[in-house]
Amino acid sequence: MSDRPEILVVAPYSDEDMEALEEHFELRRLWLAADREGFLAKDCAQVRGIATRGDVGAPRDLIDRLPSLEIISCYGVGLDAIDLTRAGERGVAVTNTPDVLTDDVADMGMALILASLRRIVAGDTYVRTGAWNDGSMTLTRGLAGKTLGIVGYGRVGRALAKRAEAFGMKIAYHDLRALEGSPHLFISTPVELASISDILAITVAGGSSTKAMIGAEVLDALGPQGWLINISRGSAVDEEAAIAALSEGRIAGAGLDVFLNEPGIDRRFLDLPNVVLQPHHSSGTVETRRAMGRLVLANLEAHFDGRPLPSPVK
Ligand code: 8YV
Numbered sequence: 001m002s003d004r005p006e007i008l009v010v011a012p013y014s015d016e017d018m019e020a021l022e023e024h025f026e027l028r029r030l031w032l033a034a035d036r037e038g039f040l041a042k043d044c045a046q047v048r049g050i051a052t053r054g055d056v057g058a059p060r061d062l063i064d065r066l067p068s069l070e071i072i073s074c075y076g077v078g079l080d081a082i083d084l085t086r087a088g089e090r091g092v093a094v095t096n097t098p099d100v101l102t103d104d105v106a107d108m109g110m111a112l113i114l115a116s117l118r119r120i121v122a123g124d125t126y127v128r129t130g131a132w133n134d135g136s137m138t139l140t141r142g143l144a145g146k147t148l149g150i151v152g153y154g155r156v157g158r159a160l161a162k163r164a165e166a167f168g169m170k171i172a173y174h175d176l177r178a179l180e181g182s183p184h185l186f187i188s189t190p191v192e193l194a195s196i197s198d199i200l201a202i203t204v205a206g207g208s209s210t211k212a213m214i215g216a217e218v219l220d221a222l223g224p225q226g227w228l229i230n231i232s233r234g235s236a237v238d239e240e241a242a243i244a245a246l247s248e249g250r251i252a253g254a255g256l257d258v259f260l261n262e263p264g265i266d267r268r269f270l271d272l273p274n275v276v277l278q279p280h281h282s283s284g285t286v287e288t289r290r291a292m293g294r295l296v297l298a299n300l301e302a303h304f305d306g307r308p309l310p311s312p313v314k
Pocket of ligand 1: 053054076101280282
């Protein structure tokens, strides 16, 4: 019997991260359990930590099955899949991986803006299929001078603003309140922001407070010359309304990294030629994922060594 703390790993990490965790902890691998309930009841009574990911989180029923739980360490910044209320009631610490992923997520926002307006994917197909031999591709849209509306002016929203400025774009944003000292225009509602934006980028946190905040009214305010970019959570967009607006040409197009029901997304997205799709991969670079893995481990180690947590959720 090892005296190393037992950690429940909810879903797999990279081999490198699994090895690093294994060096320090006794791992229980939930995703490999054929009988989840039996495994939790029989093998997890001594589990003191959960190592999870932003997409799978730690729901109430999981927290409640672990009587010895002390800490949840999340690989990702988004906390919407973790029951923070239950964790708080149980006195369980929660950590996530902010900052280390900001640049890559903002880069993906920029990549989706470029891919959407410059029609990068369609251009690639144009060359591969030989359509080019029959004439030039239709013209695309430029970024300079366009207004980017950012819904959610947190770390990622501000990093996206910085990048878009370098492309000559004008920036406006919506958040709960104006950020003091920001050079950008604060707009008090998403509808109003959409009405002045050529591109509306969603960078809010997920969860009940932002659920379906981008609905038909916002999309109609964005209008037929407007693009929607989502690098936050699928839940922030009313997908029925988005699919209707995209298929009826009530917005010009969309660049989407996140969806409801990932990875089994609504198949109607696949038939929309004006949408660029990504597999929830904004933080998916070798560099960032490595930094996220290290931070997951650093938080667990700090907790069990009795040191301050590097990135606690306040
Ligand atoms: C990850 C994320 O893709 O940070 C988040 O909230 O959604 C992403 O960085 C995810 O946590 C990996 O599963």
